Amino acid sequence: MIAHLPILQVILPLMAAPLCLMLKRPQLVWVFALIASGLAFVVSVLLLQQVMTTGVISYELGGWQAPWGIEYRIDKLNAFLLLIISGISTIVLVAAQTSIEKEIPKDKHVYFYVLYLLSLTGMLGIVATGDAFNVFVFLEVSSLSAYALIAMGQKRQALWASYQYLIMGTIGATFILIGIGLMYQMTGTLNMYDLSQRLPEVAQTRTVFAAFAFVVVGVCLKLAMFPLHLWLPNAYTYAPSIVTAFFAATATKVAVYLLIRFTFSVFGVSFSFTTIPLETLFMALGLVGIFVASTSAIFQSNVKRLFAFSSIAQIGYMIVGFSLTTVTGLTATLLHLFNHALMKGAIFLALAAVIYRVGSVELTNLRGLGRQMPLTMAAIVIGGLSLIGVPLTVGFVSKWYLLIALIEEGLWPVAVLILLGSMLAVVYVWRIVEVAYFKEPLDKNVIVKEAPLSFLIPIWALVIANIYFGIDTRLSVQVAEAAAQSLFGGAL
Amino acid sequence: MLIDLFNHWIVITLMMCGLYMVIAHGNLIKKLVGLAVFQTSVFIFYISMAKVDGGTAPILADGIVHYSNPLPHVLILTAIVVGIATTALGLSLVVRIKEAYGSIEEEEIQQQDIQHQKNNAHTKVKLEEEA
Amino acid sequence: MVVAFAIIRMKDLFAVVMLLGIYGLLSASFFVAMDAVDVAFTEAAVGAGISTLLMLVVIAITGRKEKANRHKPLPALLIVLITGGLLVYGTLDMPHFGAADAPIHNHVAPRYIDDSMAEVGVPNIVTSVLASYRAFDTFGEVVVIFTAGIGVLTLLSVARRKEDDEEATAINDSMHEQHLVIRIVAKILIPFILLFALYVQFHGDFGPGGGFQAGVIFAAAIILYTMLFGLNTARKVINQTFIQLIAAIGVLLYGSVGIVSLMNGGNFFDYNVLASDPIAGQHLGILLIEWGVGCTVASIMIVIFFNFAGRRELYQHNQVPQNQEPS
Numbered sequence: 001m002i003a004h005l006p007i008l009q010v011i012l013p014l015m016a017a018p019l020c021l022m023l024k025r026p027q028l029v030w031v032f033a034l035i036a037s038g039l040a041f042v043v044s045v046l047l048l049q050q051v052m053t054t055g056v057i058s059y060e061l062g063g064w065q066a067p068w069g070i071e072y073r074i075d076k077l078n079a080f081l082l083l084i085i086s087g088i089s090t091i092v093l094v095a096a097q098t099s100i101e102k103e104i105p106k107d108k109h110v111y112f113y114v115l116y117l118l119s120l121t122g123m124l125g126i127v128a129t130g131d132a133f134n135v136f137v138f139l140e141v142s143s144l145s146a147y148a149l150i151a152m153g154q155k156r157q158a159l160w161a162s163y164q165y166l167i168m169g170t171i172g173a174t175f176i177l178i179g180i181g182l183m184y185q186m187t188g189t190l191n192m193y194d195l196s197q198r199l200p201e202v203a204q205t206r207t208v209f210a211a212f213a214f215v216v217v218g219v220c221l222k223l224a225m226f227p228l229h230l231w232l233p234n235a236y237t238y239a240p241s242i243v244t245a246f247f248a249a250t251a252t253k254v255a256v257y258l259l260i261r262f263t264f265s266v267f268g269v270s271f272s273f274t275t276i277p278l279e280t281l282f283m284a285l286g287l288v289g290i291f292v293a294s295t296s297a298i299f300q301s302n303v304k305r306l307f308a309f310s311s312i313a314q315i316g317y318m319i320v321g322f323s324l325t326t327v328t329g330l331t332a333t334l335l336h337l338f339n340h341a342l343m344k345g346a347i348f349l350a351l352a353a354v355i356y357r358v359g360s361v362e363l364t365n366l367r368g369l370g371r372q373m374p375l376t377m378a379a380i381v382i383g384g385l386s387l388i389g390v391p392l393t394v395g396f397v398s399k400w401y402l403l404i405a406l407i408e409e410g411l412w413p414v415a416v417l418i419l420l421g422s423m424l425a426v427v428y429v430w431r432i433v434e435v436a437y438f439k440e441p442l443d444k445n446v447i448v449k450e451a452p453l454s455f456l457i458p459i460w461a462l463v464i465a466n467i468y469f470g471i472d473t474r475l476s477v478q479v480a481e482a483a484a485q486s487l488f489g490g491a492l
Numbered sequence: 493m494l495i496d497l498f499n500h501w502i503v504i505t506l507m508m509c510g511l512y513m514v515i516a517h518g519n520l521i522k523k524l525v526g527l528a529v530f531q532t533s534v535f536i537f538y539i540s541m542a543k544v545d546g547g548t549a550p551i552l553a554d555g556i557v558h559y560s561n562p563l564p565h566v567l568i569l570t571a572i573v574v575g576i577a578t579t580a581l582g583l584s585l586v587v588r589i590k591e592a593y594g595s596i597e598e599e600e601i602q603q604q605d606i607q608h609q610k611n612n613a614h615t616k617v618k619l620e621e622e623a
Numbered sequence: 624m625v626v627a628f629a630i631i632r633m634k635d636l637f638a639v640v641m642l643l644g645i646y647g648l649l650s651a652s653f654f655v656a657m658d659a660v661d662v663a664f665t666e667a668a669v670g671a672g673i674s675t676l677l678m679l680v681v682i683a684i685t686g687r688k689e690k691a692n693r694h695k696p697l698p699a700l701l702i703v704l705i706t707g708g709l710l711v712y713g714t715l716d717m718p719h720f721g722a723a724d725a726p727i728h729n730h731v732a733p734r735y736i737d738d739s740m741a742e743v744g745v746p747n748i749v750t751s752v753l754a755s756y757r758a759f760d761t762f763g764e765v766v767v768i769f770t771a772g773i774g775v776l777t778l779l780s781v782a783r784r785k786e787d788d789e790e791a792t793a794i795n796d797s798m799h800e801q802h803l804v805i806r807i808v809a810k811i812l813i814p815f816i817l818l819f820a821l822y823v824q825f826h827g828d829f830g831p832g833g834g835f836q837a838g839v840i841f842a843a844a845i846i847l848y849t850m851l852f853g854l855n856t857a858r859k860v861i862n863q864t865f866i867q868l869i870a871a872i873g874v875l876l877y878g879s880v881g882i883v884s885l886m887n888g889g890n891f892f893d894y895n896v897l898a899s900d901p902i903a904g905q906h907l908g909i910l911l912i913e914w915g916v917g918c919t920v921a922s923i924m925i926v927i928f929f930n931f932a933g934r935r936e937l938y939q940h941n942q943v944p945q946n947q948e949p950s
Contacts, residue, residue, distance in 0.1 A: 004885055004890070004891065007881075007885075007890075007891040011878065011881070011882070014766060014878065015874075015875065015878045015882075017766075017769075017874075018769065018870075018871035018872075018874040018875050019871070019875070021773075021867060021868070021870075022868065022871055059890065059891075061758070061759045061890060061891055061892055062755060062756065062757075062758050062759065062890065062891070062892040062893050062894070063889055063890045063892075063893035063895060064755075064756050067730070067731050068731060068734055068735070068756055069756050069757065070757055070759045070760060107780075108777050111773055111776060111777040112777070114773050115770070115773055115774065115777065118766065118769075118770045118773070121766070125763065131760075133567055133570075133757075134759065134760055134763065136571075136574075137570060137574070137760050137763035137764060137767065138763055140574045140577070140578070140763075140767050141763060141766050141767050141770055144577060144578065144581055144767060144770045144771055144774060145770050145773075145774065147581055147585070147774065148581065148770070148773065148774030148777055148778065151585060151588070151774075151777075151778055152777060156589075156592035156593065157605060159585055159588050159589045159592055160589060160593075160601055160605070162585055163520065163582070163585045163586070163589060166578070166581065166582050166585065167514060167523060167527065167582075170527055170531075170578050170582075171511070171514065171527075171530075174527075174530060174531055174534055177534055177571065178507075178534055178537070178710075181534070181537060181538050181541070181564075182713055184564075184727060185541050185717060185718065185725070185726070185727055186717075186726060187726055187727075187730065188725075188726035188728070188729060188730030188731055188732065189730050189731050190563075190567075190731070198730075202726075205716035206712055206713055206715050206716045207713045207714070207715075207716045207717050208716075209712075209713065210710060210712060210713025213709055214709075500714040500717060501711060501714065504707055504710045504711055504714070505707070507707070507710070508704075508706065508707040511703050511706060512699055512700065512703045515698075515699035515702060515703070516696045516699035516700070519636070521636055521640075521678065521681060521682065521685065522636065522639065524678075525639055525640065525643050525678070528643060528670070528674060529643070529646065532646065532647065532650050532666075532670060535650070535662070535666070536650055536653060536654075539653075539654055539657045539659045539662060540657055541718075541725070541727060542657065542658075542659065542727070543657045543658060544722075544728060545722070548658055549658040549659070549660045550658070550736065550747070550748040550749055551660075551746055551747045551748065551749075552739075552740055552747075552748060553746070559658075559736050559748065560657070560658040560659065561727055561728055561732045562732065562735055562736065562748040562749045563727070563731060563732050563735065563752060564659075564727070565659045565661055565662050565749050566749055566752045566753045566760070567760075568659070568662050569661060569662055569665055569749070569753060569764075569835065570760050570763070570764040572662070572665050572669055572670070573665075573669075573764045573767060573768055573835060573920075574764065574767050575669075576669045576673060576674055576768075576771075577767050577768050577770070577771035578771070579674050579677065579678075580674075580677055580771050580775055580927050581771050581774045581775060581778075583677050583678065583681045583931070584774070584775045584778040584779050584927075584930070584931070585778065586681055586685065587681055587684055587685070587778075587779060587931070587934055588778055588779070590684060590685045596685050596686075
């Protein structure tokens with residue numbers, strides 16, 4: 001079965017989804033979904049091990065040779081992402097059952113798990129595949145399930161947020177489709193590896209330039225990169241908390257992956273960054289994104305929304321690292337992918353616990369919670385410290401690498417700006433700490449209990465991971481560095 | 493030579509009509525119609541690149557040498573399905589939005605949301621004053 | 624062209640949707656001219672059929688007039704012009720329309736055209752690429768439609784009460800007395816439509832057609848039945864849970880074909896190992912997955928239509944579900 005790992009990765013959650021629909025009892029479905037996601041995680045661990053020792057794994061679907069059939073191509077980069085996605089999905093699912101009890105009507109629980117698994121399938125499929133058109137298909141699987149999941153939110157704004165996301169997402173996907181079409185027209189192939197071999201021949205044509213532009217803009221729409229981020233805050237704020245935790249930790253990562261995959265592997269470093277001044281543009285947008293989004297975060301009164309803006313700022317950091325086009329810069333981006341998933345997973349899960357107990361995450365509702373829900377609030381604080389980049393947390397590691405990368409290139413002003421950006425994070429995290437620990441509760445007669453164990457276990461698993469990978473950086477750095485190096489090696 | 497590209501340009505014009513409709517119109521259904529037009533035009537673009545002069549439909553038969561390229565046809569079959577799936581989901585969102593807001597005009601919905609936020613802010617200030 | 628511009632100008636949503644249907648039909652005929660018969664078939668069924676129908680149902684719920692305000696036309700125009708400009712710029716180096724020496728006709732495609740008969744054994748190349756060479760894309764497509772179906776269900780499904788059912792049936796009965804002729808004609812027609820769907824299902828190997836088109840046609844027959852005999856009658860004939868089950872089974876059937884080929888020692892979706900003879904294996908594989916596609920598509924289409932129509936019925940009885948708290 002070892003030879004079939006790449007396909008099992010995607011097929012496990014995929015087949016589990018329709019089976020869920022047959023089980024009917026929400027309790028049972030939850031256990032089943034958890035098992036499916038857990039198995040996918042095990043597969044991803046095995047895959048990563050295999051890739052680290054033997055190198056690229058290619059899997060031909062239907063037994064047809066690569067450019068004719070569809071190929072799954074697992075290298076260090078996507079093995080790393082598969083691990084992040086399936087891992088976070090499993091941890092978040094642990095808390096799902098308790099959380100949706102309060103947020104989603106009973107008769108929709110089964111559908112929730114089905115859509116959750118489909119969304120997971122979509123993301124894994126995008127990452128694992130080596131075929132450009134297959135990316136589009138699985139992109140739509142994950143997006144459609146995302147729209148439906150977001151629309152399940154309690155408030156009516158969730159519907160509007162989901163609609164906006166649907167429009168933006170579909171435009172983005174159609175742009176990617178146009179880009180793929182243009183590439184296909186110039187090369188006659190859809191396989192990514194084959195594309196990377198054949199594109200250099202026609203790299204000077206205007207058609208390829210247009211193809212590149214469409215793919216990049218399309219991916220950036222999905223990525224919510226500044227200034228194309230407008231759909232994200234609403235979507236994150238009004239989606240059910242579990243969905244927010246899952247998406248905040250994974251969905252944008254998949255888009256970052258696509259961006260890296262298309263610019264580095266498919267079009268090639270030399271085309272993406274020498275023919276077109278992409279790096280300057282991206283660095284500028286990344287920096288502006290950090291500042292605008294962090295500043296907006298400071299003025300939010302809804303904590304979920306606050307952290308949604310913070311997510312956009314964090315994407316800015318990833319883009320800056322990416323725009324350096326050096327091995328260290330890319331390592332920083334990949335590390336931040338991993339670390340950001342840990343931080344945001346922990347924070348949004350903790351917020352889900354707050355919603356479970358208090359019913360809302362307006363800043364005023366958090367008053368005095370530091371004493372009433374000590375463990376949950378401590379998790380938010382540690383996650384926040386990690387966002388700022390305090391030593392001994394994962395956030396520090398990725399910021400550190402980013403700074404080194406910038407200094408290597410002699411970009412001192414940018415490094416200073418990055419540090420200033422982190423100061424803004426201090427401000428918004430402090431606002432939460434102040435309210436939670438130094439303000440009296442609004443109504444002293446209401447006693448709020450600590451979150452149930454089904455929340456605390458996954459939350460603290462992520463928090464401990466936050467600290468563990470902040471101290472013992474061997475695993476994450478090693479993988480990220482190897483992945484970055486292989487991308488510059490040119491081969492897929 | 494430009495005549496040969498004429499076909500592409502028509503398709504582009506159609507695409508842009510659709511895109512314009514999505515961005516500029518406030519009515520939610522009209523936006524979805526725009527999206528459908530946009531997508532359909534992309535389909536036309538794919539299909540027109542599969543055409544070979546003197547070729548026939550890609551169903552094997554005796555005595556025919558030239559066939560049109562079957563691959564874009566396959567891709568577009570898939571894309572059409574994706575398109576209808578998106579449209580269906582979008583429409584069901586519109587129905588729910590109509591129920592929740594009583595309107596399907598973008599501006600009216602945004603106004604209602606802003607109004608709602610203002611009200612929220614007021615009550616919050618009051619609560620804090622009381623505390 | 625003209626149609627597209629007309630759609631922009633029109634304020635009456637009913638007319639807009641009708642024009643969209645016409646646009647779908649026109650592009651379908653364009654596809655025929657471009658030799659893409661399979662695509663034309665699908666576009667005619669989907670673009671001109673199903674999507675128009677769904678939009679009409681929604682308009683019936685939401686009202687058909689568009690408000691006069693058109694905000695931010697200038698930025699929109701700017702974005703559109705930039706995008707369009709980029710595309711036109713991109714076309715300048717494109718291979719010319721219909722040129723046989725374009726890269727796409729010379730790299731991957733020739734193998735499909737030259738060898739698919741020997742490798743897959745199906746005359747319709749589109750079917751062999753769709754169901755065998757790129758079977759996984761098609762699987763993804765089935766999953767997309769399944770996802771959409773579940774999505775619509777979560778958004779629109781309503782818990783039903785018994786009394787309402789009876790009341791509604793009474794109204795429907797009185798309403799449909801007048802359409803006696805149509806109903807009789809339809810009764811005669813529907814079996815033939817269903818038969819045609821089956822024909823399309825099986826004939827996909829040789830001519831245009833296949834699981835997806837068959838599924839849509841099948842669903843269309845059921846929808847026609849629903850429109851004429853009322854939603855409740857149709858619901859009695861076809862149980863909701865049962866339909867969902869069929870949809871799930873369709874996806875599972877498709878996936879299991881892949882898993883069985885795994886078990887038999889091949890790769891996922893490697894049909895060669897399904898039977899002792901590779902060609903027979905390919906035939907079997909394609910047959911099974913086409914059935915998977917057909918099942919899922921037909922049942923999801925029916926589910927989607929039922930849910931939209933169910934919502935509409937609620938409106939007719941003025942009982943908008945107030946599950947949305949006025950937050």
